[in-house]
Amino acid sequence: MRLVLKxxxxxFNVVINTIRLNLFxxxxxxxxxxxxxxxxxxxxxxxxxxxxxxxxxxxxxNNKRLFLIGQYPQEESWRIQIVLIFLSYILGILASxxxxxxxxxxxxxxxxxxxxxxxxxxxxxIESTTRLxxxxxxxxxxxxxxxxxxxxxxxxxxxxxxxxGIILSYILLRGLKNSEVIPYVSTNEWGGxxxxxxxxxxGILLSFPLGIFLALGRRSNLPFFKGISVLFIETIRAVPxxxxxxxxxxxxxxxxxxxWRLDRVGRAVAAITIFSGAYMAENIRGGLASxxxxxxxxAKSLGLNTFMSLYLIVLPQALRNVIPAIVGQFISLFKDTxxxxxxxxxxxxxxxxxxxxGNIDYINTQAEVYLFLAFVFWIFTFSMSYIxxxxxxxxxxxxx
Amino acid sequence: xxxxxxxxxxxxxxxxxxxxxxxxxxxFHVLKGINIxxxxxxxxxxxxxxxxxxxxxxxxxNRIEEHQKGNIIxxxxxxxxxxxxxxxxxxxxGMVFQSFNLFPHLTVIENVSLAPQKVRKMTKxxxxxxxxxxxxxxGISDQADKYPGQLSGGQQQRVAIARSLAMxxxxxxxxxxxxxxxxxxxxxxxxxxxxxxxxxxxxxxxTHEMGFARExxxxxxxxxxxxxxxxxxPDEIFNSPKNDRTKLFLSQIL
Numbered sequence: 082m083r084l085v086l087k088x089x090x091x092x093f094n095v096v097i098n099t100i101r102l103n104l105f106x107x108x109x110x111x112x113x114x115x116x117x118x119x120x121x122x123x124x125x126x127x128x129x130x131x132x133x134x135x136x137x138x139x140x141x142x143n144n145k146r147l148f149l150i151g152q153y154p155q156e157e158s159w160r161i162q163i164v165l166i167f168l169s170y171i172l173g174i175l176a177s178x179x180x181x182x183x184x185x186x187x188x189x190x191x192x193x194x195x196x197x198x199x200x201x202x203x204x205x206x207i208e209s210t211t212r213l214x215x216x217x218x219x220x221x222x223x224x225x226x227x228x229x230x231x232x233x234x235x236x237x238x239x240x241x242x243x244x245x246g247i248i249l250s251y252i253l254l255r256g257l258k259n260s261e262v263i264p265y266v267s268t269n270e271w272g273g274x275x276x277x278x279x280x281x282x283x284g285i286l287l288s289f290p291l292g293i294f295l296a297l298g299r300r301s302n303l304p305f306f307k308g309i310s311v312l313f314i315e316t317i318r319a320v321p322x323x324x325x326x327x328x329x330x331x332x333x334x335x336x337x338x339x340x341w342r343l344d345r346v347g348r349a350v351a352a353i354t355i356f357s358g359a360y361m362a363e364n365i366r367g368g369l370a371s372x373x374x375x376x377x378x379x380a381k382s383l384g385l386n387t388f389m390s391l392y393l394i395v396l397p398q399a400l401r402n403v404i405p406a407i408v409g410q411f412i413s414l415f416k417d418t419x420x421x422x423x424x425x426x427x428x429x430x431x432x433x434x435x436x437x438x439g440n441i442d443y444i445n446t447q448a449e450v451y452l453f454l455a456f457v458f459w460i461f462t463f464s465m466s467y468i469x470x471x472x473x474x475x476x477x478x479x480x481x
Numbered sequence: 482x483x484x485x486x487x488x489x490x491x492x493x494x495x496x497x498x499x500x501x502x503x504x505x506x507x508x509f510h511v512l513k514g515i516n517i518x519x520x521x522x523x524x525x526x527x528x529x530x531x532x533x534x535x536x537x538x539x540x541x542x543n544r545i546e547e548h549q550k551g552n553i554i555x556x557x558x559x560x561x562x563x564x565x566x567x568x569x570x571x572x573x574x575g576m577v578f579q580s581f582n583l584f585p586h587l588t589v590i591e592n593v594s595l596a597p598q599k600v601r602k603m604t605k606x607x608x609x610x611x612x613x614x615x616x617x618x619x620g621i622s623d624q625a626d627k628y629p630g631q632l633s634g635g636q637q638q639r640v641a642i643a644r645s646l647a648m649x650x651x652x653x654x655x656x657x658x659x660x661x662x663x664x665x666x667x668x669x670x671x672x673x674x675x676x677x678x679x680x681x682x683x684x685x686x687x688t689h690e691m692g693f694a695r696e697x698x699x700x701x702x703x704x705x706x707x708x709x710x711x712x713x714x715p716d717e718i719f720n721s722p723k724n725d726r727t728k729l730f731l732s733q734i735l
Contacts, residue, residue, distance in 0.1 A: 373582075375582040376582060378576075378582060381545055382543055382545060382571060382574070382576035382654075383571070383575075383596035383600065383644070383645070383648060384568060384572045384596060385599060386564075386568060389599055398586050
């Protein structure tokens, strides 16, 4: 008993000492502590109490569907559900590839889904249909995991499966003209988080390979490819994204053959992709330059041809060296999607703006709405940088 | 005497033939008319001062460097700009580098079994089997699942030798294989190379390990300023060198 007390006493002393050493170790620090501590306490306390007492969250709670899917027709929202299940299914497949990163991500996402889906009724009222919705998305992950284990898919097959799935998802979301089962939903009606996600995901998936091609082109010995890549990269990087968005609005229809039409969302994707691809190319070029020449010589001496040495030896090392820069580019792409407001698309930020400005009831909830938007973006960008750290750690095993 | 001896060797079927090979780096003339024939199973040690073109010479054999004039014929295949020929030669010629050049993102066993799978189109099982055997042969089978960065220099170089051997080459090139190693690790690499020489492998070794040269080499070739100034058996070179530059160089390193 006395021992325990003594221990507590020691612990208390340690705390006092730490405070003294870090916060009161010089006259200036003492003054700063005395001024800033009350100030921070005041701001945090007021902020938190504002969030829970004064703030009026009705602008968001009454428009949940708008924030999630925009104008997408409610009776067709089962399609989004299917796409989400498919995405979690793909994640499950990736998780079983023996890559700890995907494994951790899917554990994280599925546990979040199950916590929300099974949240006790007393604390948060969620309709049972919504619960079923959420839980069925979570079910995709174990399903994918077992599919991969059962059929031993390799990465090539997974890439093909994923690409086909994403194209089918797009067709499913957009619907077909003259179809009874999946009537056409113009992409102009897509909005909210759905649109933000769509732009970011497709932007990332397309700009990454585009960046690799441009980076390789810029390092190529063939003057033609080198010239085109340099011209493309430098031109695109010299132009703000907003300008590009407007330009694709006007130029893309001129480039496409007669009768082909790319809708507004498609044009936004094109602008975001080429913009991000140009920056990606420079990041990847840095990675390529970091791979020593001896690696290529070793690959050559073993009889690997140019493509194999690029794919098996150079790119894995090059990309690993620039993961932070690549993920940084993904994060900025994700945030840049909110610029589509300028060409009349309602992503989650656009929805927020229209809720605040379009309805007299919510005109005074500006602060709440924008705080909510900031929080949503923070959640996703923070997860992305966390995942990037995970990837770096797992790939760091074989570092020289 | 030397000349007749070499001619006798030349009359046999050479596996590597150099005819008046020239190479320039920009305006710098690195190889100035190299003529040499190397027979199957022969161990040739190439030495000479730095900048003499010996590394460039060995690197033209599998066309990591391309020559600008003259003919190089390896295993009956002439090295030209034809990619097919180059790939065919590279399949037959293994190379070990001064700085190892292992692939840092792959484990030891993956390093060794990669090329047999991708180039020789073996199944993963077959490739892993011969890789395990080779790692056993160079004495590091217990390190198979580690990454190169976790091994010592000597171990890395032995992995590099196993990696080249996994392609079952008929010729092995060694470009200063022990120059980046601590003294106590040089022996473990040289032992592997001696064992390889005794198995009848055709080897061309750029090295300053004269003990190795004396013990293992069939022929020594002295390079200086882009030409072969002298060549002969270890006995001839060490005991009665004819060229002044060879005498000077040997007196400096022995």
